[in-house]
Structure formats: structure tokens, C-alpha cells
Amino acid sequence: MPTVLLIEDNEKLARGLQSNLEFEGYSVLCANDGASGLSLARQKRADIIVLDLMLPDTDGYRVLRTLRDDGDTTPVLVLTALGEEADKVRGFRFGADDYVTKPFGLMELLARIDALLRRATRPNGEAPRATSESPSRRAALTNSRHTRCRSSRSCTSSSSEKPGDTLDSTGRSRSSRAQNE
Numbered sequence: 001m002p003t004v005l006l007i008e009d010n011e012k013l014a015r016g017l018q019s020n021l022e023f024e025g026y027s028v029l030c031a032n033d034g035a036s037g038l039s040l041a042r043q044k045r046a047d048i049i050v051l052d053l054m055l056p057d058t059d060g061y062r063v064l065r066t067l068r069d070d071g072d073t074t075p076v077l078v079l080t081a082l083g084e085e086a087d088k089v090r091g092f093r094f095g096a097d098d099y100v101t102k103p104f105g106l107m108e109l110l111a112r113i114d115a116l117l118r119r120a121t122r123p124n125g126e127a128p129r130a131t132s133e134s135p136s137r138r139a140a141l142t143n144s145r146h147t148r149c150r151s152s153r154s155c156t157s158s159s160s161e162k163p164g165d166t167l168d169s170t171g172r173s174r175s176s177r178a179q180n181e
Contacts, residue, residue, distance in 0.1 A: 002117055003027040005046035007037035007063065008079070009055050017050070024110060034058035038066055046074055048116055053080040053091070061094050068095035075116040079104065 004026045008014040011032070018028045029044055031037035034055045041049060049067070053060035064076055075097040080087070083101035091099050098112050 001025060001027050002047040003029060003044070004113065005029045005031070005037065005040055005044070005049045005074075007031045007034065007049065007055070007060070008052045009033060010052075020106060020110075021113075026113075032056075034060065034063045037063055041067060041072060041074065042070075047120065048113055049074050049076045050079050050113070051076055051096075053078060053082050053087070061090060064091070064094045064096060075120045077109075077112060077116060079109070 002025075004021050006014060006017055006021070006028055008017065008030070009032050014030055014032065018030055021028045029040050029046060031040050034057050037049075037051070037055075040046075051060045051063060055063070060078065060080065064078070067074070067076065076095065077098040077100060078091045078096045079100050079102065081102045088099045088101075097116055100109055100112060
């Protein structure tokens with residue numbers, strides 16, 4: 001079972017992501033700031049790191065640079081509200097393997113994590129096993145359902161009422177049509 005280190009300071013978003021990742025078969029370690037994220041990265045061997053850039057004690061760029069300066073080659077997927085081209089380029093130059101901006105689609109995020117895990121190799125040369133064939137993913141793809149995370153205050157879910165719906169912080173479904181009005 002692949003292990004995801006999630007470094008995210010928004011508790012609701014972190015809990016939602018943790019729940020969905022665990023449902024998909026991942027083991028999840030959570031940190032709510034850069035210092036504890038670095039500590040967990042050094043103590044535990046995660047297969048992938050999902051990193052927010054706007055953390056309370058330090059920015060995610062510093063976390064990323066420290067990991068790479070320490071020789072850590074764990075794949076890092078940046079998940080952030082910073083969506084300017086300069087932010088993305090800076091993330092990649094500091095060593096990010098992928099960059100996803102909020103709002104994001106949960107199914108896309110899970111697919112990107114799987115893709116990074118497929119390409120990753122552990123120090124022993126063995127690749128971590130991705131969980132791309134989980135029952136919920138097959139059902140979600142078959143039913144064309146997905147959830148978009150509109151902001152760091154939104155919850156995540158592996159399905160919603162109708163395609164394109166999002167869940168707000170209370171877990172209620174909102175149609176994408178109503179959001180755009």
C-alpha cells in the first residue's frame with residue numbers, strides 16, 4: 001500500500017483528502033505545517049508527497065528546496081491556490097514533479113498521484129504499487145462523476161449528486177451551474 005505524506009494546513013481540506021486517499025487504498029501521513037512535514041518526510045518513507053505552498057510557518061517552496069537539498073527524491077505533487085505561471089515555474093525549478101492548482105478535480109488529482117507513483121522507484125529499485133483500479137475509481141469513471149475542490153474551504157468526495165457538482169464545507173452538493181451564476 002503506497003504511503004502519501006500530505007502537507008496541508010487547512011484542516012477540512014486535509015481531512016477530506018485523507019479520507020478519500022485512504023478509501024482509495026493509500027496510507028496517509030498528515031502534517032499541518034512545513035516543520036512537521038519535513039520531520040515526517042525524514043522519519044517516514046512516503047512514496048509521494050502532496051505539498052501545499054502556503055503554510056503557516058514557512059512556505060512550501062522552502063520545504064521543497066530543503067527536501068531536494070537533502071537528497072530526497074520522493075515525488076512531490078504541489079497542490080496550491082498559487083496559479084500564476086511564475087509560481088508553477090518556481091515550483092518545478094525547486095524540484096516539484098507535478099503542480100495542481102485549486103480548485104481541482106479529485107479524480108484528476110488521484111490520477112496524477114497514480115501517474116507519479118508509476119514512474120517512481122524506491123531506493124531498492126522497486127516501484128510502489130499504485131491503486132488505480134480501486135472500485136470507487138472504476139465506478140466514478142463509469143458514471144462520469146467527479147468532485148471539484150473549489151477552494152481550500154471545500155470538502156472533497158469521491159462522488160457527488162451530478163457530474164460537475166461540488167461539495168461545500170458542510171458536505172452539501174452544489175451544482176456547477178449555480179456556482180457560475
